[in-house]
Amino acid sequence: MTGAATSEGGGRVRSWWGWGWEDQALSDADCAALGALLPGSPDRPLPVPRVADLDLPAPRIGLPAALAGTDATSPASRASHGRGKAYRDVVRALHGDAGAPPDVVARPADEAGVVALLDWAADADVAVVPFGGGSSVVGGVECDGEGRAGVVSLDLTAMDRVLEVDRTSRAARVQAGVLGPALEDQLRPDGLTLRHFPQSFEFSTLGGWIATRAGGHYATLRTHIDDLVESIRAVTPVGVSESWRLPGSGAGPSPDRLLLGSEGTLGVITEAWVRLQDRPEHRRSATATFADGADALAAVRAIAQSDLHPANCRLLDPAEAAMSGAGPGDRWVLVLGVESAVRPVDDAMALLVELARDHGGTVADAPAPDRRGDGAPAEGWAGAGRDRAAETWRSAFLRMPYQRDALARMGAVVETFETATTWDRLPGLYEAVRAEVGAAIEEVTGAPGLLTCRLTHVYPDGAAPYFTVVAGGRPGAELSMWDQIKAASMEVLTRHRATVTHHHAVGRDHRPGYDRQRPEPFALALRAAKRALDPAAILNPGVLIDP
């Protein structure tokens, strides 16, 4: 289908410019059909970009022989490591803009290689960008190396093994470069699972999840990878850091919590002990719909403040329901799922349904019968849902990024932003985003476009809304159009003191919002910690803190 690309995962080919697998990308005809839904779309999609057509700058540096692996400076390797997978990244690639790819890609086989690379880079004044699956949607792996001798992308995916399983404590020591499916494959023989299933599961790594505080499968309780980390091992420029395996501790501020969310700026995560689950034996799901958004939010809040802890509790607003095919678009749709390894969940699901009905929800079908999961791979990794709406949702969920790419090829403006806020502020925030970001879309694109919302994770004290924007764009101007819409969204979030990101991380794109959000003394502390751990400031400069 295209030129150069990275090949992984049993012969399937990863797209260097767009989401996921090349063979999952939409055909030109499908792109055109999607585009036809938007006003002013061109007749045919932009062509799939080819690495061979890129005008890459010559590498300014080379790795020492001892550190150089194969394919360190090939155009395909450099192009695929120079950016993440945000809309912004896709559009630039579609327009032949290669930007500033890393001069070289290092792919050490072990931690000693990471240590050697950091030592060399500090001496050589080379910036190092830790790189897991490369699925960042916030500019987390893009670095122009301004003022440096060069930039190395430090690809960790050769370190992809589960090294040790402690069945008694249900924990495993895992190398940070393992991608989601390979991790679950290695845990399956022990009957265990991490159950951390972000949308990027196939294309992101354990180390990346930890570095970015990724959000996963569970809608409640263990929402972030933070909760699943028992200890972390990382290489900093001043030495290796390894915390003890502890189920809980009160010994000073948590060392792990400094690395969780550090986004490659303080050290390179090489291993972690993670907390595992038994594979669920009991599952149930149900779907409730609501005519009124206030009722739907009240229902979800009641559920989040109960002790029922559903694994899935995804509320789609009418537009989101329509877009994902989970509903006709006139009602809010709440997809609920419960799972347990130890006990039937019929009662819990009955109580969830009761809470939904108490708040005006309609549960059309009787809850799907309790099923004993077989733990087989075919069950899939996103499969909390079991009824029709849940299955529809899951399928749409996994297709979304591919559709995003297709729409981008049709010149559309299509991107997401996500946040979290407390329940008292949530309705006001939702309305403000609808009004103000909606106005920005109309002003910028000349049409209302589509602005949808779902709650991805819920807490006793609040929830995490996830917004999607789809609008027609003017060819060549898409990015500046998106920049204006994104600026409007960040402005609304900041004014409502809603976090600039709930689980996508800060990267370079969210710096303006992040800088207004974090307490200034914490910024001072973080900068000081950075200077102590990375005195030459080689690690991922520009992310979280100024170089």
Place this chain on the structure above:
Amino acid sequence: MTGAATSEGGGRVRSWWGWGWEDQALSDADCAALGALLPGSPDRPLPVPRVADLDLPAPRIGLPAALAGTDATSPASRASHGRGKAYRDVVRALHGDAGAPPDVVARPADEAGVVALLDWAADADVAVVPFGGGSSVVGGVECDGEGRAGVVSLDLTAMDRVLEVDRTSRAARVQAGVLGPALEDQLRPDGLTLRHFPQSFEFSTLGGWIATRAGGHYATLRTHIDDLVESIRAVTPVGVSESWRLPGSGAGPSPDRLLLGSEGTLGVITEAWVRLQDRPEHRRSATATFADGADALAAVRAIAQSDLHPANCRLLDPAEAAMSGAGPGDRWVLVLGVESAVRPVDDAMALLVELARDHGGTVADAPAPDRRGDGAPAEGWAGAGRDRAAETWRSAFLRMPYQRDALARMGAVVETFETATTWDRLPGLYEAVRAEVGAAIEEVTGAPGLLTCRLTHVYPDGAAPYFTVVAGGRPGAELSMWDQIKAASMEVLTRHRATVTHHHAVGRDHRPGYDRQRPEPFALALRAAKRALDPAAILNPGVLIDP
């Protein structure tokens, strides 16, 4: 009963030298009766120490008039603020050793007073020790001010109000100096509760809990105050830090997690938004006993790895059961409690009992009938337990520190240490502590003494054992005897990579173990953060990091 003391809480008088309320201390006769259980005890207890008998050094500094409140330099105030409530503190007071009390006690009425005090102290080179309830058992509030012009104890208890309640999000903005009962009293009209009930509940503050990562009521899920904190406001010497109220976030490393466990070294916590609970309407408890420790641990592990999340899951070894009156001393005793605000807990309790029985446990009585709590104050704050053993335990739990003081007056060596480790290591750790600390007790005191253990908190991947030592001491040598036993305990914990503290904090006493435990790069980062936030190094010098 004694001389000077601090008066709080409706006219009751707090002991300046020992635990809790003066009127709860054991009588001389009761002390003698307790002491008679130990070999070589004297006939009568050491007299209750009197502030008037202390030879306090003259204050080296005075507060500026604008900052000085009443009672800033009275001997009673200085003596009661100079130390915490560890065994070490009690023994020194009993022997008339006043040590190095603060030169002056400041008790600002508001945050502006805290800011002014820190500004003045930085200019005057005066060390500042934030002081909540003063219940530290790890030397957390003791500071000799070596090399400084003086030491101020910064008593925060005048800032004791709930400022705002958000019923919708179930959260409240609370001043950090509020003691446990006053906090719950202010939340009760809204039908809410923090449900953070450490043993020190009556004598410790919200700010102290946050600064020390205190462990509370819940045996599972929300074990530490960490989990109940939504945002923190703190005064650092370089400015006020305030994090946003967020139910969850992925925007960089968590600012709150740097202050949680900072033990007064990075800033003075003045307010926090905390996550609240509805008052439980349904409760059940049960007690299981086990002849075999391995069975008991297996049962508790199965429970911790289930999704039943009992509020109480306290396993007492036979010696602990005997000491607390919960059992005859020939069996392990597991006290279980479940509670819910939204649903009956009979089924959950039945499953817990089933898990206990599956692993060889005997549940003598049918579980106590489900009771609907009335939420009244009379229900008390430690009352997860409802059956006989649970009530016995609760009562003993609250008496323990008073008995500790009584034993100290009889010259006994009596102290606790606590830790956490993963399940795979727990049996080995338990045996090693029994053997090695047991040997140390015998070597130091000439008799086996008593060494008991309970699990206070349990996790899917491990548990937190809490050990108590009671042994006869030689008058005048008790502290050096305890120091040797404590050194042996820290050595065992470190070798087993079990945390030096699960919820008592590091303070000055745990520094040796802490310094071996925390990753060296984290120590560098923490020191750098300290320099950035507290450039004059005035805040609680010697705690966590070297001055």
